[in-house]
Amino acid sequence: MLDRLANRFVALLMAPRALPVLFALFLVPRAVMIACAVTPSSDADWYYGHGAMLAHGLGYLNGRGMPTAFWPVGWPWLLSLGFRVLGVSIWTVGAINWLASALTAWLTLDLGRRLTGSELGGSELAGRIGLLALAVYPNSILYVPLALTETTYTALLMAGIWLMVARRDWAATGAAGLIFGIATLVKAQTLVIVPAILLIMLLREGQVWRRMPLVAARGMVVLLAAALVIGPWTLRNHRELGAWVTVSTNGGITLLTGNNDSARGGYTPDDPLVHRLDPLKDTDEVAYDAQARRLGTDWIKANPARFAALAPLKVWHLWGPDGEGQWAYETGSWAFRAAPHAFLAVRAANQVWYWLLLIAFAAAPWRIVALRHGEGRRVIDWWMVAYVVALFPTAIAVVFSGQSRFHYPAMPFVCLIAGWLVADWLSRRVRA
Numbered sequence: 001m002l003d004r005l006a007n008r009f010v011a012l013l014m015a016p017r018a019l020p021v022l023f024a025l026f027l028v029p030r031a032v033m034i035a036c037a038v039t040p041s042s043d044a045d046w047y048y049g050h051g052a053m054l055a056h057g058l059g060y061l062n063g064r065g066m067p068t069a070f071w072p073v074g075w076p077w078l079l080s081l082g083f084r085v086l087g088v089s090i091w092t093v094g095a096i097n098w099l100a101s102a103l104t105a106w107l108t109l110d111l112g113r114r115l116t117g118s119e120l121g122g123s124e125l126a127g128r129i130g131l132l133a134l135a136v137y138p139n140s141i142l143y144v145p146l147a148l149t150e151t152t153y154t155a156l157l158m159a160g161i162w163l164m165v166a167r168r169d170w171a172a173t174g175a176a177g178l179i180f181g182i183a184t185l186v187k188a189q190t191l192v193i194v195p196a197i198l199l200i201m202l203l204r205e206g207q208v209w210r211r212m213p214l215v216a217a218r219g220m221v222v223l224l225a226a227a228l229v230i231g232p233w234t235l236r237n238h239r240e241l242g243a244w245v246t247v248s249t250n251g252g253i254t255l256l257t258g259n260n261d262s263a264r265g266g267y268t269p270d271d272p273l274v275h276r277l278d279p280l281k282d283t284d285e286v287a288y289d290a291q292a293r294r295l296g297t298d299w300i301k302a303n304p305a306r307f308a309a310l311a312p313l314k315v316w317h318l319w320g321p322d323g324e325g326q327w328a329y330e331t332g333s334w335a336f337r338a339a340p341h342a343f344l345a346v347r348a349a350n351q352v353w354y355w356l357l358l359i360a361f362a363a364a365p366w367r368i369v370a371l372r373h374g375e376g377r378r379v380i381d382w383w384m385v386a387y388v389v390a391l392f393p394t395a396i397a398v399v400f401s402g403q404s405r406f407h408y409p410a411m412p413f414v415c416l417i418a419g420w421l422v423a424d425w426l427s428r429r430v431r432a
Contacts, residue, residue, distance in 0.1 A: 006429035026135035030144040034094030039332035044147035051079025067240035074185030100155035107158040112416035130419030138350035142325030150408040156183040177225025188247040252293030258401025265313025317402030322354040360418035386413035
């Protein structure tokens with residue numbers, strides 16, 4: 001009975017018409033959610049307002065009308081491009097994120113084919129199951145109407161990785177650098193992931209010393225192309241703020257709000273140590289950033305045991321809960337007011353689905369390594385990129401603080417690896 005069900009499921013997924021159905025399953029619910037008309041609040045309100053400010057040619061200013069770099073400019077700038085074409089509205093936000101999610105869908109499918117290799121004799125099945133897993137993931141659906149960075153940033157991150165994994169020509173390498181540059185202007189730590197991808201690129205085929213110059217050259221092209229995007233913004237910051245600020249000035253306060261006497265692993269902006277800096281917040285953000293970084297660093301040096309004890313709590317805050325996309329609907333959408341219990345039920349179902357995906361993601365390496373050893377193949381290969389992407393926000397959280405929305409960009413990679421594990425099991429049932 002189980003074998004017949006496995007055969008039927010594989011046949012359905014591998015049918016020629018299955019791909020259009022999968023993409024419709026992905027895109028239609030996300031388009032429907034745009035109709036919920038979520039009013040931007042908190043971080044989203046700031047991004048939305050400054051995107052409109054840039055669209056109207058008013059510059060990038062703080063609440064006192066002074067030039068700012070406190071928040072990374074990338075997402076407001078991308079919003080401003082959409083606003084100039086389609087007008088300033090929440091519908092434009094939804095359209096931008098919907099297009100980004102469509103790109104994420106295709107990249108999930110294709111990276112699912114490529115990153116999982118050919119252990120199954122055909123990675124198309126793994127790619128399709130990974131796409132299906134992400135298509136029905138509620139938190140991913142809920143984010144599309146929100147004026148937050150996550151949906152579009154995920155598409156940018158995946159596009160840069162895809163160009164490095166799937167293409168070997170120099171034009172693609174340069175394009176990857178340009179995309180990583182834009183992604184860095186959205187989230188300042190993005191370029192940290194590039195050396196890890198280059199290391200996998202170097203080690204996956206052997207002959208390390210012979211291939212090292214070529215891989216190093218590719219890395220230089222990526223970084224130089226990224227610098228072409230980031231450099232003008234850095235020069236603007238030096239001109240307007242009188243200091244060399246590469247992307248943003250919020251790194252110090254991010255460090256301090258995760259490392260203080262009130263810290264419990266999450267974001268703690270109400271600690272007295274944080275409030276001590278309030279007079280500087282709107283008057284001199286460069287000094288504010290420097291002072292916050294100094295206070296945060298001093299606290300870590302003075303409390304090394306406490307800092308170490310916070311690490312697992314930060315990781316839990318990052319990876320434990322999920323479904324935070326619902327929060328914006330609670331205060332900003334007619335849909336939540338019309339059906340609050342439905343949203344709560346979806347949140348509960350989402351948490352179960354999310355944990356199942358994480359369990360599969362954690363279990364998959366054991367199977368992948370065993371298969372590769374059995375086939376006499378190198379263990380180090382592109383599949384490790386998925387775990388690098390997951391390790392990236394984890395390492396940042398350990399230093400700063402854990403917030404569940406920061407694992408959002410890793411979820412397509414979690415889904416494609418979970419898809420591989422399910423495809424591996426189904427293939428064994430089919431062969432049986």
